[in-house]
Amino acid sequence: MKLMMMKRTIVTIILALSFASANAASKTGLASSLIHEWESDVNRKICPSFRYPSHAPSLVTGEAVFKQNCSSCHTPAASYKEAFRKVTPEKQFEFVCGGKGDGVHSFAGKGNGKLSVDEMWDSLIYFRANVLGYYKEGSQELSDMNATFGGNCAVCHGTRGQGDGNLHKSLYPPPANFTMTERLYTRTDEKLFNELKYGIPWTAMPAWYNRYDFDKKIKFDDVMIWKLVRYVRQFSHVQEKDRLDVGREKLESYKKSVGGVK
Numbered sequence: 001m002k003l004m005m006m007k008r009t010i011v012t013i014i015l016a017l018s019f020a021s022a023n024a025a026s027k028t029g030l031a032s033s034l035i036h037e038w039e040s041d042v043n044r045k046i047c048p049s050f051r052y053p054s055h056a057p058s059l060v061t062g063e064a065v066f067k068q069n070c071s072s073c074h075t076p077a078a079s080y081k082e083a084f085r086k087v088t089p090e091k092q093f094e095f096v097c098g099g100k101g102d103g104v105h106s107f108a109g110k111g112n113g114k115l116s117v118d119e120m121w122d123s124l125i126y127f128r129a130n131v132l133g134y135y136k137e138g139s140q141e142l143s144d145m146n147a148t149f150g151g152n153c154a155v156c157h158g159t160r161g162q163g164d165g166n167l168h169k170s171l172y173p174p175p176a177n178f179t180m181t182e183r184l185y186t187r188t189d190e191k192l193f194n195e196l197k198y199g200i201p202w203t204a205m206p207a208w209y210n211r212y213d214f215d216k217k218i219k220f221d222d223v224m225i226w227k228l229v230r231y232v233r234q235f236s237h238v239q240e241k242d243r244l245d246v247g248r249e250k251l252e253s254y255k256k257s258v259g260g261v262k
């Protein structure tokens, strides 16, 4: 009897303690720090007109803008790769928009030689896609990666990369939505690589390094993890001329792929 009482007291104490610490946690922001925050690194003095693209950037429009405005100095060559992996898309956008005060890159504004915000995004993302080797629509690589992603990632991130896979309702923080440019453009490819390789602590995002997918005979080594980074990136741009809303565009192709199911 005495023992029971003691047990109950202990339980009460433990309960009280855990409430206390839950309280402390929310006061210190510990609970909210579980959400994987992203913060813009853009210097609004250099680029006052900065905004994220209104629709997913188009690689086709980007190619045309690039050829007209950038290719006199740049070839989108793989030799830039190491450097580009270390810079966020939005930091490069700031550069294209306002330059370093050198007058070379200050494409923001109106008139001759100036570009709209969306044109700057299109040309930049086209540049990045070619330098970093993002997958081309209709390529064998892309369909291989569709299968890899579908088999290993879609359960959380959804086939369309929108963070809406079957498990998403039970996870906190929720799986990342890769079509959210506000989030993905604050990440370098290197950061995505590390998150994939080592996982993200205190979240459901697993560490992929040295895992196997025996069905598809895949080993998740560094090469495969870089492929996944490139694959994840393709959710935030389109390869058609129109800058369609990624969600809508991907939904259409998804519907087609599953035979017209609503």
Ligand code: HEC
Pocket (backbone or CB within 6 Å): 065, 066, 069, 070, 071, 072, 073, 074, 083, 084, 087, 092, 095, 096, 100, 104, 105, 107, 123, 124, 127
């Ligand atoms: C007159 C030549 C010239 C033109 C035109 C030009 N660039 Fe550049 N760009 C350069 C030079 C030179 C550098 C390297 C300078 C530096 O890093 O300071 C560079 C660097 C860059 C970088 C790398 C920034 C970084 O540090 O990550 C990006 C991205 C870029 N340019 C995008 C563009 C885009 C997009 C266009 C067209 C809309 C464009 N550039 C037009 C000369 C040019």
Ligand code: HEC
Pocket (backbone or CB within 6 Å): 034, 035, 036, 037, 149, 152, 153, 154, 155, 156, 157, 167, 171, 173, 174, 175, 176, 183, 184, 187, 192, 195, 196, 200, 203, 204, 205, 206, 208, 228, 232
């Ligand atoms: C069990 C669920 C789960 C699976 C399976 C999973 N992820 Fe994640 N992933 C998450 C969660 C949850 C987050 C968000 C974590 C956060 O907000 O900090 C995340 C975050 C990420 C991020 C970081 C995004 C960012 O904004 O920095 C990348 C990249 C990523 N996942 C790619 C993948 C890929 C590729 C696969 C398959 C090889 C995969 N994930 C499989 C749950 C999962």
